[in-house]
Amino acid sequence: MTVIDSHTHILTEPMIAAIAKEVPSLAPKLTRVDDDSAVLEILDVKQNPFPRSAWDLERRFAEMAAQRVDMHVVCNIPHTFLYEADGALADTVSEIQNEAIGALVRQHPDRFIGMATVAMQSPMRAAATLERAITSHGLRGLHVGSNIAGRNLDDPALDPVWEVADRHGLFILVHPHKVVAAQRMGSYYLTNLVGNPLETTIAAASLVFGGVIERHPNIRFCLSHAGGFTPFQAGRFRHGWKVRKEPHVRLKGDPAESLARFIYDSITHAPGPLRFLLEEVGADRIIFGTDYPFDMGTTRGVEEIEEAIADVAIRQKLFEGNARRLFGLGA
Known part of the structure:
Protein backbone atom coordinates (compact mmCIF):
# COMPACT_ATOMS: atom_id res chain seq x y z
CA MET A 1 0.00 0.00 0.00
CA THR A 2 1.02 3.64 -0.42
CA VAL A 3 2.05 5.25 2.88
CA ILE A 4 0.99 8.90 3.21
CA ASP A 5 2.42 10.92 6.10
CA SER A 6 -0.17 13.62 6.79
CA HIS A 7 1.80 15.67 9.31
CA THR A 8 5.11 17.00 8.00
CA HIS A 9 6.75 20.42 7.84
CA ILE A 10 8.95 22.22 5.34
CA LEU A 11 10.94 25.46 5.01
CA THR A 12 13.31 25.40 2.05
CA GLU A 13 16.20 27.75 1.41
CA PRO A 14 14.41 29.32 -1.60
CA MET A 15 11.46 30.07 0.72
CA ILE A 16 13.83 31.70 3.22
CA ALA A 17 15.49 33.72 0.46
CA ALA A 18 12.12 34.91 -0.89
CA ILE A 19 10.97 35.98 2.58
CA ALA A 20 14.26 37.79 3.18
CA LYS A 21 13.82 39.68 -0.09
CA GLU A 22 10.15 40.61 0.32
CA VAL A 23 9.80 40.91 4.13
CA PRO A 24 13.30 41.28 5.64
CA SER A 25 11.94 42.11 9.09
CA LEU A 26 10.34 38.64 9.32
CA ALA A 27 13.06 36.68 7.55
CA PRO A 28 14.14 33.38 9.13
CA LYS A 29 17.86 33.18 9.85
CA LEU A 30 19.47 29.80 9.24
CA THR A 31 22.88 29.19 10.84
CA ARG A 32 24.47 25.88 9.91
CA VAL A 33 25.82 23.81 12.80
CA ASP A 34 26.96 20.69 10.94
CA ASP A 35 25.94 18.55 7.98
CA ASP A 36 22.73 17.47 9.70
CA SER A 37 21.33 20.55 11.41
CA ALA A 38 21.23 24.28 11.90
CA VAL A 39 19.88 26.86 14.31
CA LEU A 40 16.79 28.65 13.03
CA GLU A 41 15.84 32.07 14.38
CA ILE A 42 12.63 33.98 13.60
CA LEU A 43 11.89 37.10 15.63
CA ASP A 44 12.26 35.99 19.28
CA VAL A 45 11.95 32.26 18.53
CA LYS A 46 14.92 29.91 18.22
CA GLN A 47 14.72 26.31 17.00
CA ASN A 48 17.80 24.29 17.92
CA PRO A 49 18.35 21.91 16.31
CA PHE A 50 16.61 22.66 13.04
CA PRO A 51 17.10 19.49 10.97
CA ARG A 52 18.59 19.64 7.50
CA SER A 53 15.73 17.58 6.12
CA ALA A 54 13.41 20.55 6.67
CA TRP A 55 15.13 22.42 3.83
CA ASP A 56 17.06 19.78 1.84
CA LEU A 57 14.75 17.87 -0.53
CA GLU A 58 17.28 15.17 -1.39
CA ARG A 59 17.79 14.46 2.30
CA ARG A 60 14.01 14.37 2.75
CA PHE A 61 13.51 11.91 -0.11
CA ALA A 62 16.25 9.63 1.27
CA GLU A 63 14.70 9.67 4.73
CA MET A 64 11.24 9.02 3.33
CA ALA A 65 12.60 5.89 1.66
CA ALA A 66 14.34 4.79 4.86
CA GLN A 67 11.13 5.34 6.85
CA ARG A 68 9.01 3.52 4.21
CA VAL A 69 6.92 6.61 3.49
CA ASP A 70 5.78 7.35 -0.07
CA MET A 71 4.13 10.77 0.20
CA HIS A 72 4.33 13.77 2.53
CA VAL A 73 1.52 16.18 3.24
CA VAL A 74 3.67 19.29 3.69
CA CYS A 75 2.88 22.46 5.62
CA ASN A 76 4.85 25.39 6.97
CA ILE A 77 6.79 25.09 10.22
CA PRO A 78 4.84 26.55 13.18
CA HIS A 79 7.55 29.19 13.69
CA THR A 80 6.34 30.92 10.51
CA PHE A 81 2.73 31.38 11.63
CA LEU A 82 3.89 34.86 12.75
CA TYR A 83 0.53 35.64 14.35
CA GLU A 84 2.14 38.29 16.58
CA ALA A 85 3.53 40.22 13.61
CA ASP A 86 1.94 42.94 11.47
CA GLY A 87 -0.93 41.32 9.58
CA ALA A 88 0.01 42.64 6.13
CA LEU A 89 3.63 41.53 6.47
CA ALA A 90 2.68 38.12 7.84
CA ASP A 91 0.22 37.74 4.96
CA THR A 92 3.04 38.28 2.48
CA VAL A 93 5.12 35.60 4.21
CA SER A 94 2.14 33.22 4.05
CA GLU A 95 1.67 33.86 0.34
CA ILE A 96 5.35 33.19 -0.34
CA GLN A 97 5.16 29.86 1.46
CA ASN A 98 1.85 28.85 -0.13
CA GLU A 99 3.10 29.60 -3.63
CA ALA A 100 6.34 27.70 -2.96
CA ILE A 101 4.55 24.66 -1.54
CA GLY A 102 2.18 24.66 -4.51
CA ALA A 103 5.17 24.68 -6.85
CA LEU A 104 6.76 21.76 -4.97
CA VAL A 105 3.55 19.74 -5.36
CA ARG A 106 3.50 20.41 -9.10
CA GLN A 107 7.19 19.45 -9.40
CA HIS A 108 6.76 16.28 -7.32
CA PRO A 109 3.10 15.23 -7.55
CA ASP A 110 3.90 11.68 -6.50
CA ARG A 111 5.70 12.87 -3.36
CA PHE A 112 3.85 15.90 -2.00
CA ILE A 113 0.38 17.12 -1.06
CA GLY A 114 0.34 20.76 0.01
CA MET A 115 -1.33 22.68 2.82
CA ALA A 116 -1.64 26.44 3.25
CA THR A 117 -0.81 28.85 6.02
CA VAL A 118 -2.51 32.24 6.49
CA ALA A 119 -2.11 35.30 8.73
CA MET A 120 -4.96 34.47 11.09
CA GLN A 121 -4.51 37.74 13.03
CA SER A 122 -5.86 39.50 9.92
CA PRO A 123 -8.92 37.34 9.12
CA MET A 124 -10.15 39.11 5.99
CA ARG A 125 -6.67 38.96 4.42
CA ALA A 126 -6.35 35.39 5.63
CA ALA A 127 -9.64 34.38 3.99
CA ALA A 128 -8.53 35.84 0.64
CA THR A 129 -5.10 34.21 0.91
CA LEU A 130 -6.68 30.85 1.73
CA GLU A 131 -9.03 31.10 -1.25
CA ARG A 132 -6.05 31.82 -3.49
CA ALA A 133 -4.04 28.96 -1.97
CA ILE A 134 -6.81 26.54 -2.90
CA THR A 135 -7.85 27.86 -6.30
CA SER A 136 -4.50 29.14 -7.63
CA HIS A 137 -1.83 27.13 -5.83
CA GLY A 138 -3.68 23.81 -5.64
CA LEU A 139 -3.30 23.34 -1.88
CA ARG A 140 -5.65 20.89 -0.18
CA GLY A 141 -5.72 21.95 3.46
CA LEU A 142 -4.88 24.59 6.04
CA HIS A 143 -2.36 24.52 8.88
CA VAL A 144 -3.30 26.69 11.89
CA GLY A 145 -1.84 27.36 15.31
CA SER A 146 -3.68 26.50 18.50
CA ASN A 147 -4.12 30.16 19.40
CA ILE A 148 -3.84 33.45 17.54
CA ALA A 149 -1.60 35.75 19.56
CA GLY A 150 -3.29 34.51 22.72
CA ARG A 151 -6.84 34.39 21.33
CA ASN A 152 -8.55 31.01 21.17
CA LEU A 153 -9.86 29.53 17.93
CA ASP A 154 -13.47 30.31 18.83
CA ASP A 155 -12.84 34.06 18.43
CA PRO A 156 -15.74 35.28 16.24
CA ALA A 157 -13.31 37.44 14.27
CA LEU A 158 -11.93 34.26 12.68
CA ASP A 159 -15.23 33.36 11.02
CA PRO A 160 -14.19 34.62 7.54
CA VAL A 161 -11.43 31.99 7.48
CA TRP A 162 -13.70 29.21 8.70
CA GLU A 163 -16.30 30.17 6.06
CA VAL A 164 -13.79 29.72 3.23
CA ALA A 165 -12.60 26.44 4.71
CA ASP A 166 -16.17 25.21 5.15
CA ARG A 167 -17.12 26.10 1.58
CA HIS A 168 -14.21 24.04 0.27
CA GLY A 169 -14.59 21.21 2.80
CA LEU A 170 -10.99 21.66 3.90
CA PHE A 171 -8.81 19.50 6.09
CA ILE A 172 -7.37 21.74 8.84
CA LEU A 173 -4.39 20.60 10.90
CA VAL A 174 -4.44 22.28 14.33
CA HIS A 175 -0.90 22.53 15.68
CA PRO A 176 0.23 23.67 19.16
CA HIS A 177 1.88 27.08 19.14
CA LYS A 178 2.98 29.64 21.77
CA VAL A 179 1.92 27.42 24.64
CA VAL A 180 -0.03 28.63 27.66
CA ALA A 181 1.73 28.90 31.06
CA ALA A 182 5.15 28.76 29.40
CA GLN A 183 6.63 30.64 32.38
CA ARG A 184 5.92 27.57 34.52
CA MET A 185 7.38 25.10 32.04
CA GLY A 186 10.88 26.43 31.49
CA SER A 187 12.52 23.29 32.86
CA TYR A 188 12.85 19.78 31.45
CA TYR A 189 11.47 20.75 28.00
CA LEU A 190 8.00 20.84 29.56
CA THR A 191 6.89 23.48 27.06
CA ASN A 192 6.80 20.65 24.53
CA LEU A 193 6.26 17.56 26.68
CA VAL A 194 3.26 19.06 28.50
CA GLY A 195 2.63 22.45 26.87
CA ASN A 196 2.05 21.18 23.35
CA PRO A 197 -0.61 18.57 24.22
CA LEU A 198 -2.23 21.06 26.60
CA GLU A 199 -2.39 23.71 23.86
CA THR A 200 -3.99 21.25 21.46
CA THR A 201 -6.58 20.33 24.09
CA ILE A 202 -7.48 23.99 24.72
CA ALA A 203 -7.83 24.50 20.97
CA ALA A 204 -10.06 21.43 20.68
CA ALA A 205 -12.30 22.55 23.56
CA SER A 206 -12.58 26.03 22.07
CA LEU A 207 -13.62 24.65 18.69
CA VAL A 208 -16.23 22.43 20.36
CA PHE A 209 -17.74 24.72 23.00
CA GLY A 210 -17.33 27.84 20.86
CA GLY A 211 -19.59 26.18 18.29
CA VAL A 212 -17.03 26.46 15.48
CA ILE A 213 -17.38 22.82 14.48
CA GLU A 214 -21.16 22.95 14.87
CA ARG A 215 -21.46 26.01 12.58
CA HIS A 216 -19.02 24.73 9.95
CA PRO A 217 -19.89 21.08 9.38
CA ASN A 218 -17.79 20.65 6.24
CA ILE A 219 -14.43 21.41 7.87
CA ARG A 220 -12.38 18.36 8.89
CA PHE A 221 -10.38 19.55 11.92
CA CYS A 222 -7.39 17.32 12.68
CA LEU A 223 -5.71 17.52 16.09
CA LEU A 259 -16.21 15.73 19.31
CA ALA A 260 -17.24 12.96 16.92
CA ARG A 261 -16.00 15.01 13.95
CA PHE A 262 -12.39 15.46 15.04
CA ILE A 263 -9.65 13.69 13.11
CA TYR A 264 -6.45 12.70 14.94
CA ASP A 265 -2.95 11.99 13.74
CA SER A 266 -1.24 8.83 14.99
CA ILE A 267 1.65 10.38 16.95
CA THR A 268 1.47 8.70 20.39
CA HIS A 269 5.04 7.31 20.71
CA ALA A 270 3.68 4.14 22.33
CA PRO A 271 1.37 1.29 21.24
CA GLY A 272 -1.01 1.45 24.23
CA PRO A 273 -2.16 5.05 23.65
CA LEU A 274 -2.53 4.38 19.93
CA ARG A 275 -4.75 1.37 20.61
CA PHE A 276 -6.75 3.46 23.09
CA LEU A 277 -7.21 6.17 20.45
CA LEU A 278 -8.33 3.56 17.93
CA GLU A 279 -10.89 2.14 20.37
CA GLU A 280 -12.09 5.61 21.41
CA VAL A 281 -12.58 7.25 17.98
CA GLY A 282 -12.43 4.45 15.38
CA ALA A 283 -10.17 3.71 12.45
CA ASP A 284 -11.87 6.19 10.09
CA ARG A 285 -10.79 9.16 12.20
CA ILE A 286 -7.05 8.52 12.53
CA ILE A 287 -4.43 9.40 9.93
CA PHE A 288 -0.79 8.47 9.86
CA GLY A 289 1.53 11.31 10.87
CA THR A 290 5.08 11.72 12.14
CA ASP A 291 5.71 15.48 12.68
CA TYR A 292 8.64 15.10 10.28
CA PRO A 293 11.38 16.28 10.53
CA PHE A 294 11.39 17.44 14.16
CA ASP A 295 12.95 15.42 16.97
CA MET A 296 9.67 15.23 18.93
CA GLY A 297 8.15 13.45 15.96
CA THR A 298 8.94 9.86 15.12
CA THR A 299 11.22 8.20 12.59
CA ARG A 300 9.56 4.81 13.25
CA GLY A 301 6.02 5.76 12.43
CA VAL A 302 5.32 2.86 10.09
CA GLU A 303 6.79 0.31 12.49
CA GLU A 304 4.84 1.82 15.40
CA ILE A 305 1.57 1.33 13.52
CA GLU A 306 2.53 -2.22 12.59
CA GLU A 307 3.53 -3.09 16.16
CA ALA A 308 0.36 -1.63 17.69
CA ILE A 309 -2.26 -2.74 15.16
CA ALA A 310 -2.45 -6.28 13.78
CA ASP A 311 -5.45 -5.74 11.47
CA VAL A 312 -4.14 -5.03 7.95
CA ALA A 313 -7.38 -3.37 6.87
CA ILE A 314 -7.13 -0.88 9.73
CA ARG A 315 -3.49 -0.20 8.93
CA GLN A 316 -4.50 0.51 5.34
CA LYS A 317 -6.99 3.15 6.50
CA LEU A 318 -4.38 4.87 8.67
CA PHE A 319 -1.55 4.67 6.15
CA GLU A 320 -3.48 5.59 3.03
CA GLY A 321 -7.24 5.28 2.85
CA ASN A 322 -8.23 8.05 5.24
CA ALA A 323 -5.75 10.52 3.76
CA ARG A 324 -7.01 9.84 0.25
CA ARG A 325 -10.57 10.51 1.40
CA LEU A 326 -9.74 13.61 3.46
CA PHE A 327 -7.56 15.22 0.79
CA GLY A 328 -9.77 14.20 -2.13
CA LEU A 329 -7.11 12.06 -3.79
CA GLY A 330 -9.31 9.25 -5.03
CA ALA A 331 -8.32 5.60 -5.05
Whole structure:
Protein backbone atom coordinates (compact mmCIF):
# COMPACT_ATOMS: atom_id res chain seq x y z
CA MET A 1 0.00 0.00 0.00
CA THR A 2 1.02 3.64 -0.42
CA VAL A 3 2.05 5.25 2.88
CA ILE A 4 0.99 8.90 3.21
CA ASP A 5 2.42 10.92 6.10
CA SER A 6 -0.17 13.62 6.79
CA HIS A 7 1.80 15.67 9.31
CA THR A 8 5.11 17.00 8.00
CA HIS A 9 6.75 20.42 7.84
CA ILE A 10 8.95 22.22 5.34
CA LEU A 11 10.94 25.46 5.01
CA THR A 12 13.31 25.40 2.05
CA GLU A 13 16.20 27.75 1.41
CA PRO A 14 14.41 29.32 -1.60
CA MET A 15 11.46 30.07 0.72
CA ILE A 16 13.83 31.70 3.22
CA ALA A 17 15.49 33.72 0.46
CA ALA A 18 12.12 34.91 -0.89
CA ILE A 19 10.97 35.98 2.58
CA ALA A 20 14.26 37.79 3.18
CA LYS A 21 13.82 39.68 -0.09
CA GLU A 22 10.15 40.61 0.32
CA VAL A 23 9.80 40.91 4.13
CA PRO A 24 13.30 41.28 5.64
CA SER A 25 11.94 42.11 9.09
CA LEU A 26 10.34 38.64 9.32
CA ALA A 27 13.06 36.68 7.55
CA PRO A 28 14.14 33.38 9.13
CA LYS A 29 17.86 33.18 9.85
CA LEU A 30 19.47 29.80 9.24
CA THR A 31 22.88 29.19 10.84
CA ARG A 32 24.47 25.88 9.91
CA VAL A 33 25.82 23.81 12.80
CA ASP A 34 26.96 20.69 10.94
CA ASP A 35 25.94 18.55 7.98
CA ASP A 36 22.73 17.47 9.70
CA SER A 37 21.33 20.55 11.41
CA ALA A 38 21.23 24.28 11.90
CA VAL A 39 19.88 26.86 14.31
CA LEU A 40 16.79 28.65 13.03
CA GLU A 41 15.84 32.07 14.38
CA ILE A 42 12.63 33.98 13.60
CA LEU A 43 11.89 37.10 15.63
CA ASP A 44 12.26 35.99 19.28
CA VAL A 45 11.95 32.26 18.53
CA LYS A 46 14.92 29.91 18.22
CA GLN A 47 14.72 26.31 17.00
CA ASN A 48 17.80 24.29 17.92
CA PRO A 49 18.35 21.91 16.31
CA PHE A 50 16.61 22.66 13.04
CA PRO A 51 17.10 19.49 10.97
CA ARG A 52 18.59 19.64 7.50
CA SER A 53 15.73 17.58 6.12
CA ALA A 54 13.41 20.55 6.67
CA TRP A 55 15.13 22.42 3.83
CA ASP A 56 17.06 19.78 1.84
CA LEU A 57 14.75 17.87 -0.53
CA GLU A 58 17.28 15.17 -1.39
CA ARG A 59 17.79 14.46 2.30
CA ARG A 60 14.01 14.37 2.75
CA PHE A 61 13.51 11.91 -0.11
CA ALA A 62 16.25 9.63 1.27
CA GLU A 63 14.70 9.67 4.73
CA MET A 64 11.24 9.02 3.33
CA ALA A 65 12.60 5.89 1.66
CA ALA A 66 14.34 4.79 4.86
CA GLN A 67 11.13 5.34 6.85
CA ARG A 68 9.01 3.52 4.21
CA VAL A 69 6.92 6.61 3.49
CA ASP A 70 5.78 7.35 -0.07
CA MET A 71 4.13 10.77 0.20
CA HIS A 72 4.33 13.77 2.53
CA VAL A 73 1.52 16.18 3.24
CA VAL A 74 3.67 19.29 3.69
CA CYS A 75 2.88 22.46 5.62
CA ASN A 76 4.85 25.39 6.97
CA ILE A 77 6.79 25.09 10.22
CA PRO A 78 4.84 26.55 13.18
CA HIS A 79 7.55 29.19 13.69
CA THR A 80 6.34 30.92 10.51
CA PHE A 81 2.73 31.38 11.63
CA LEU A 82 3.89 34.86 12.75
CA TYR A 83 0.53 35.64 14.35
CA GLU A 84 2.14 38.29 16.58
CA ALA A 85 3.53 40.22 13.61
CA ASP A 86 1.94 42.94 11.47
CA GLY A 87 -0.93 41.32 9.58
CA ALA A 88 0.01 42.64 6.13
CA LEU A 89 3.63 41.53 6.47
CA ALA A 90 2.68 38.12 7.84
CA ASP A 91 0.22 37.74 4.96
CA THR A 92 3.04 38.28 2.48
CA VAL A 93 5.12 35.60 4.21
CA SER A 94 2.14 33.22 4.05
CA GLU A 95 1.67 33.86 0.34
CA ILE A 96 5.35 33.19 -0.34
CA GLN A 97 5.16 29.86 1.46
CA ASN A 98 1.85 28.85 -0.13
CA GLU A 99 3.10 29.60 -3.63
CA ALA A 100 6.34 27.70 -2.96
CA ILE A 101 4.55 24.66 -1.54
CA GLY A 102 2.18 24.66 -4.51
CA ALA A 103 5.17 24.68 -6.85
CA LEU A 104 6.76 21.76 -4.97
CA VAL A 105 3.55 19.74 -5.36
CA ARG A 106 3.50 20.41 -9.10
CA GLN A 107 7.19 19.45 -9.40
CA HIS A 108 6.76 16.28 -7.32
CA PRO A 109 3.10 15.23 -7.55
CA ASP A 110 3.90 11.68 -6.50
CA ARG A 111 5.70 12.87 -3.36
CA PHE A 112 3.85 15.90 -2.00
CA ILE A 113 0.38 17.12 -1.06
CA GLY A 114 0.34 20.76 0.01
CA MET A 115 -1.33 22.68 2.82
CA ALA A 116 -1.64 26.44 3.25
CA THR A 117 -0.81 28.85 6.02
CA VAL A 118 -2.51 32.24 6.49
CA ALA A 119 -2.11 35.30 8.73
CA MET A 120 -4.96 34.47 11.09
CA GLN A 121 -4.51 37.74 13.03
CA SER A 122 -5.86 39.50 9.92
CA PRO A 123 -8.92 37.34 9.12
CA MET A 124 -10.15 39.11 5.99
CA ARG A 125 -6.67 38.96 4.42
CA ALA A 126 -6.35 35.39 5.63
CA ALA A 127 -9.64 34.38 3.99
CA ALA A 128 -8.53 35.84 0.64
CA THR A 129 -5.10 34.21 0.91
CA LEU A 130 -6.68 30.85 1.73
CA GLU A 131 -9.03 31.10 -1.25
CA ARG A 132 -6.05 31.82 -3.49
CA ALA A 133 -4.04 28.96 -1.97
CA ILE A 134 -6.81 26.54 -2.90
CA THR A 135 -7.85 27.86 -6.30
CA SER A 136 -4.50 29.14 -7.63
CA HIS A 137 -1.83 27.13 -5.83
CA GLY A 138 -3.68 23.81 -5.64
CA LEU A 139 -3.30 23.34 -1.88
CA ARG A 140 -5.65 20.89 -0.18
CA GLY A 141 -5.72 21.95 3.46
CA LEU A 142 -4.88 24.59 6.04
CA HIS A 143 -2.36 24.52 8.88
CA VAL A 144 -3.30 26.69 11.89
CA GLY A 145 -1.84 27.36 15.31
CA SER A 146 -3.68 26.50 18.50
CA ASN A 147 -4.12 30.16 19.40
CA ILE A 148 -3.84 33.45 17.54
CA ALA A 149 -1.60 35.75 19.56
CA GLY A 150 -3.29 34.51 22.72
CA ARG A 151 -6.84 34.39 21.33
CA ASN A 152 -8.55 31.01 21.17
CA LEU A 153 -9.86 29.53 17.93
CA ASP A 154 -13.47 30.31 18.83
CA ASP A 155 -12.84 34.06 18.43
CA PRO A 156 -15.74 35.28 16.24
CA ALA A 157 -13.31 37.44 14.27
CA LEU A 158 -11.93 34.26 12.68
CA ASP A 159 -15.23 33.36 11.02
CA PRO A 160 -14.19 34.62 7.54
CA VAL A 161 -11.43 31.99 7.48
CA TRP A 162 -13.70 29.21 8.70
CA GLU A 163 -16.30 30.17 6.06
CA VAL A 164 -13.79 29.72 3.23
CA ALA A 165 -12.60 26.44 4.71
CA ASP A 166 -16.17 25.21 5.15
CA ARG A 167 -17.12 26.10 1.58
CA HIS A 168 -14.21 24.04 0.27
CA GLY A 169 -14.59 21.21 2.80
CA LEU A 170 -10.99 21.66 3.90
CA PHE A 171 -8.81 19.50 6.09
CA ILE A 172 -7.37 21.74 8.84
CA LEU A 173 -4.39 20.60 10.90
CA VAL A 174 -4.44 22.28 14.33
CA HIS A 175 -0.90 22.53 15.68
CA PRO A 176 0.23 23.67 19.16
CA HIS A 177 1.88 27.08 19.14
CA LYS A 178 2.98 29.64 21.77
CA VAL A 179 1.92 27.42 24.64
CA VAL A 180 -0.03 28.63 27.66
CA ALA A 181 1.73 28.90 31.06
CA ALA A 182 5.15 28.76 29.40
CA GLN A 183 6.63 30.64 32.38
CA ARG A 184 5.92 27.57 34.52
CA MET A 185 7.38 25.10 32.04
CA GLY A 186 10.88 26.43 31.49
CA SER A 187 12.52 23.29 32.86
CA TYR A 188 12.85 19.78 31.45
CA TYR A 189 11.47 20.75 28.00
CA LEU A 190 8.00 20.84 29.56
CA THR A 191 6.89 23.48 27.06
CA ASN A 192 6.80 20.65 24.53
CA LEU A 193 6.26 17.56 26.68
CA VAL A 194 3.26 19.06 28.50
CA GLY A 195 2.63 22.45 26.87
CA ASN A 196 2.05 21.18 23.35
CA PRO A 197 -0.61 18.57 24.22
CA LEU A 198 -2.23 21.06 26.60
CA GLU A 199 -2.39 23.71 23.86
CA THR A 200 -3.99 21.25 21.46
CA THR A 201 -6.58 20.33 24.09
CA ILE A 202 -7.48 23.99 24.72
CA ALA A 203 -7.83 24.50 20.97
CA ALA A 204 -10.06 21.43 20.68
CA ALA A 205 -12.30 22.55 23.56
CA SER A 206 -12.58 26.03 22.07
CA LEU A 207 -13.62 24.65 18.69
CA VAL A 208 -16.23 22.43 20.36
CA PHE A 209 -17.74 24.72 23.00
CA GLY A 210 -17.33 27.84 20.86
CA GLY A 211 -19.59 26.18 18.29
CA VAL A 212 -17.03 26.46 15.48
CA ILE A 213 -17.38 22.82 14.48
CA GLU A 214 -21.16 22.95 14.87
CA ARG A 215 -21.46 26.01 12.58
CA HIS A 216 -19.02 24.73 9.95
CA PRO A 217 -19.89 21.08 9.38
CA ASN A 218 -17.79 20.65 6.24
CA ILE A 219 -14.43 21.41 7.87
CA ARG A 220 -12.38 18.36 8.89
CA PHE A 221 -10.38 19.55 11.92
CA CYS A 222 -7.39 17.32 12.68
CA LEU A 223 -5.71 17.52 16.09
CA SER A 224 -1.93 17.14 16.14
CA HIS A 225 -0.07 14.63 18.28
CA ALA A 226 -3.08 12.35 18.71
CA GLY A 227 -5.18 15.23 20.03
CA GLY A 228 -3.12 16.07 23.09
CA PHE A 229 -5.29 15.21 26.10
CA THR A 230 -8.56 15.48 24.17
CA PRO A 231 -9.36 11.78 23.60
CA PHE A 232 -8.74 10.91 27.24
CA GLN A 233 -10.78 13.88 28.53
CA ALA A 234 -13.70 13.75 26.05
CA GLY A 235 -15.89 12.17 28.72
CA ARG A 236 -15.13 15.09 31.01
CA PHE A 237 -16.22 17.51 28.28
CA ARG A 238 -19.50 15.64 27.88
CA HIS A 239 -20.09 15.48 31.65
CA GLY A 240 -19.42 19.20 32.06
CA TRP A 241 -22.04 19.93 29.41
CA LYS A 242 -24.62 18.00 31.42
CA VAL A 243 -23.97 19.54 34.84
CA ARG A 244 -22.82 23.12 34.14
CA LYS A 245 -24.38 26.07 32.32
CA GLU A 246 -21.11 27.63 31.11
CA PRO A 247 -20.49 25.17 28.24
CA HIS A 248 -23.92 26.09 26.77
CA VAL A 249 -23.14 29.77 26.10
CA ARG A 250 -22.27 29.32 22.40
CA LEU A 251 -22.75 25.62 21.66
CA LYS A 252 -26.32 24.70 20.75
CA GLY A 253 -26.08 20.92 20.43
CA ASP A 254 -24.49 18.14 22.41
CA PRO A 255 -20.66 18.41 22.46
CA ALA A 256 -20.50 14.71 21.61
CA GLU A 257 -21.61 15.61 18.08
CA SER A 258 -18.71 18.02 17.60
CA LEU A 259 -16.21 15.73 19.31
CA ALA A 260 -17.24 12.96 16.92
CA ARG A 261 -16.00 15.01 13.95
CA PHE A 262 -12.39 15.46 15.04
CA ILE A 263 -9.65 13.69 13.11
CA TYR A 264 -6.45 12.70 14.94
CA ASP A 265 -2.95 11.99 13.74
CA SER A 266 -1.24 8.83 14.99
CA ILE A 267 1.65 10.38 16.95
CA THR A 268 1.47 8.70 20.39
CA HIS A 269 5.04 7.31 20.71
CA ALA A 270 3.68 4.14 22.33
CA PRO A 271 1.37 1.29 21.24
CA GLY A 272 -1.01 1.45 24.23
CA PRO A 273 -2.16 5.05 23.65
CA LEU A 274 -2.53 4.38 19.93
CA ARG A 275 -4.75 1.37 20.61
CA PHE A 276 -6.75 3.46 23.09
CA LEU A 277 -7.21 6.17 20.45
CA LEU A 278 -8.33 3.56 17.93
CA GLU A 279 -10.89 2.14 20.37
CA GLU A 280 -12.09 5.61 21.41
CA VAL A 281 -12.58 7.25 17.98
CA GLY A 282 -12.43 4.45 15.38
CA ALA A 283 -10.17 3.71 12.45
CA ASP A 284 -11.87 6.19 10.09
CA ARG A 285 -10.79 9.16 12.20
CA ILE A 286 -7.05 8.52 12.53
CA ILE A 287 -4.43 9.40 9.93
CA PHE A 288 -0.79 8.47 9.86
CA GLY A 289 1.53 11.31 10.87
CA THR A 290 5.08 11.72 12.14
CA ASP A 291 5.71 15.48 12.68
CA TYR A 292 8.64 15.10 10.28
CA PRO A 293 11.38 16.28 10.53
CA PHE A 294 11.39 17.44 14.16
CA ASP A 295 12.95 15.42 16.97
CA MET A 296 9.67 15.23 18.93
CA GLY A 297 8.15 13.45 15.96
CA THR A 298 8.94 9.86 15.12
CA THR A 299 11.22 8.20 12.59
CA ARG A 300 9.56 4.81 13.25
CA GLY A 301 6.02 5.76 12.43
CA VAL A 302 5.32 2.86 10.09
CA GLU A 303 6.79 0.31 12.49
CA GLU A 304 4.84 1.82 15.40
CA ILE A 305 1.57 1.33 13.52
CA GLU A 306 2.53 -2.22 12.59
CA GLU A 307 3.53 -3.09 16.16
CA ALA A 308 0.36 -1.63 17.69
CA ILE A 309 -2.26 -2.74 15.16
CA ALA A 310 -2.45 -6.28 13.78
CA ASP A 311 -5.45 -5.74 11.47
CA VAL A 312 -4.14 -5.03 7.95
CA ALA A 313 -7.38 -3.37 6.87
CA ILE A 314 -7.13 -0.88 9.73
CA ARG A 315 -3.49 -0.20 8.93
CA GLN A 316 -4.50 0.51 5.34
CA LYS A 317 -6.99 3.15 6.50
CA LEU A 318 -4.38 4.87 8.67
CA PHE A 319 -1.55 4.67 6.15
CA GLU A 320 -3.48 5.59 3.03
CA GLY A 321 -7.24 5.28 2.85
CA ASN A 322 -8.23 8.05 5.24
CA ALA A 323 -5.75 10.52 3.76
CA ARG A 324 -7.01 9.84 0.25
CA ARG A 325 -10.57 10.51 1.40
CA LEU A 326 -9.74 13.61 3.46
CA PHE A 327 -7.56 15.22 0.79
CA GLY A 328 -9.77 14.20 -2.13
CA LEU A 329 -7.11 12.06 -3.79
CA GLY A 330 -9.31 9.25 -5.03
CA ALA A 331 -8.32 5.60 -5.05
